[in-house]
Amino acid sequence: MTEYVIRFVLGGAVVSAFAMLGDLLRPKSFAGLFGAAPSVALATLGIAVYQHGVNYAALQAQAMIAGAVALAIYSVVACHLLVRAKLRAVTATLLSLVIWLVAAFGLLVFAGGQT
Secondary structure, eight states, X not given: OHHHHHHHHHHHHHHHHHHHHHHHXXXXXXXXXXXXXXXXXXXXXXXXXXXXXXXXXXXXXXXXXXXXXXXXXXXXXHHHHHHTSOOOHHHHHHHHHXXXXXXXXXXXXHHTOOX
């Protein structure tokens, strides 16, 4: 139960800090970008360091980086399939999802991470 309380408090504090940072930047759409994923990732890594040590947290950070790069690849592929190939959203999403899985696991294997 205490882990959830720590996640709640730590995550809320980091979300607030990133939201304030995003509020200072232009355009205002950065506030939403900075508000969610980075703060949750930092809170999760902080708890991983506390509970399992820095080596485990490093593996988690590698997985997060691989997932972020794979998401960027997914987004580019989905946009190209929707705009240039004029595929339906469901078809483009499913095809892009396959690309995301290959990219994410490929990056993890390439980086020497555990799958």
